[in-house]
Amino acid sequence: MKLHTRTNPFLLMAGLYMVLGVLAATGKLTFELGLVEALPRLRWVTIHFVTIGGMTQTVFGVLPRFVAAVTDGSRSIHYRNRWLQWGALNAGYPLILIGMTAGSATTAGTGAGMVLVALVSLFVTLYRLRPASNRSGGVGRYFRTAPSFLVIGILAAFGMLFGIHGPGGYFGSLEAHVHANVWGFLGLVVAGVLLTVLPRLLDVPLRFPRLRVITYWGLTVGAMGLVAGPWLARHEFTIGGLAMYVLGTTALLVNVGGTYRLSERTWDSRFVLVLGAYLWLLFPVPWAPLVILFPDAVPAGAIETAAINGLVFGWMLQLAMAFLPVVAIAALQPSSEFIGAIPDATEEGSSPSWLQVGSVNTGMLFLWATAFPPVVDVASLLTLAGYFLITAAWAVFVVDLWGALVGRNVVPRHADESPSG
Template structure:
């Protein structure tokens, strides 16, 4: 009898692990726990923008650190959750769910979502210890994500090197955040640490993921082969080396590193946009509104580029602080949110298929969620234009009004995103069938 039990137990354990793997595979579809949390944080972020409007209108008292909390609702709260949820699927075979992978993914979710609220609480209250504990948990979750991505991808995959390199920049960004929390800085001091933190997270981590995802998906979206495949390497090295310079330069207080990194970064970004526009023109020229969101997003990513040398070379005459604030708003609300508007609901729908082949199903997901609204496209870009207007000396007297208009228009576009995202997160029929809507946008 004991011999019989020894033979049965391994099979029982294996069966339970298979079932657990199937459960997590299901959770990685429309009920993906990372994507559910992203929807929650983006919804709360929209409420924070509305709160910011209330402050501007004078309806409510100013809330401590509201602007930075709003930004982190988008970055760590929204888009980092999304990338934790979809990066393994983008990097390779997310459908190969093992017991170890399942445990690792739940560990990532738990540590990320335990750490992030602590960061928010620490930021809102000024409690350094609480924020540091939260950052430690987020860094731990990131370590688990790195393991998952490296297991899911191979060096020969089309976008693997983008997705395998990107999380390392997030590691650097979190370490820079630790420096700010613990008052440990490089030669660039506190503000150098802030710039290194932002550049690593945004220009490094998020930009590499966005570039890899665009280069992998646009042939499916636009119905044509990648127009300039040789520029893929230019994009990878341009963004990677450029972002490294943009991180190291402020931290080391070496302007030549910052400016050199910026120049290299622009080359990589131009190569990316050449492929995006070239592939669109070579294809059926459909999904024009989605292309408009992508181009609008990269407009606000690159808009600070010509201002950076002026801020560094003429700090006494150029309003550096106002430009820096507008640039951060552009990165978060102009670039990140527009890319989320262009693709996030469609990615959620694409992950709803049991094959987990996100890229090949993205075009069907795009048709399922419908095309973006012209109101959404116009409001987010005009809103960003208003926020950048606050940094222009001739418009200094209109800064308060421009801020109010800018946040109001961004809130309108953000509301479209939240509505589309929760609609996509609602269970519906499989997206594997033929499209029912017109491709033309």
């Protein structure tokens, strides 16, 4: 028997965790104001509300639909596996948070194990959707490769929890964990989504289709280097991986910009959010070799903190602002109509305001500024202002997201559809 609900349950959980993320960011503000004592691991909990809580829930919710849409469309989605994924992911994630805040490696490790079970089940779902013919134009490989990096990221997390490290030690495992989850897993998914959705949104063909292969291999090989380098303490792997990743990202942005110009559209807030997101993804690149090779000559710790903030609040949060409400509306349609519904969902949903665009990017500018010695005297004030601006934009986004999740009238689903597809 299939369960039928109006809204994709993964996206409902993504919306819930985005609300919790706003509350956690507000808690960070109260701490910066001196109104409360420091809360255990508040920064990392806030980050995980965005990563596993928001983005990973969304990826689990819609990735099979994207894979089905860009392949031959003849394979059916096994909904029993989808509910197993939802249950394991949402039982495991709270255990990770509890284990992090309580300092219990066993609790966090149990939660990570359950997330790994959900991920293996997702692999099975994606494998069953593999194309019988090549209609994906090369984009399907992005979606099928991406979860492999999340597996690596979870294994690196196990290493941190139980003291099992490579030559790079604890911090090598931490960097491998972040790089695998963000630059590998989410980076490939986002690239595949942009290359799939953008031509449909703009009603033009992809400007440079041959660049898709450069983007795929640049991101994939680059992410491998960024994971292996810190774990093995081999700087040449890290720097080489970074160079490959920049190559792949540049090819992606050339395609995004070229396709947008081909449409002759005027600039809109969603497009600027995407550009802003990739600005903060790439902003650490010039500093990375200095941090790796000359850590005593630069404020390495402050730069690494700012870089992680940029990946989460600058890159991921802006992409969520640009597309998550749209995806939530389109996901109310049957799987076969999902991607085709995205342009209409864009028209139906409210566009992000220019105030949000300015607020989140100015906030990130302030947070990055705190990494450099000339502003050390006002670093606390800049941190406070940065978190305030980001939290304000985040709160408006959460209102828009929940309006998309529960406030839209859509065509009823076909009788054989499940929201977890």
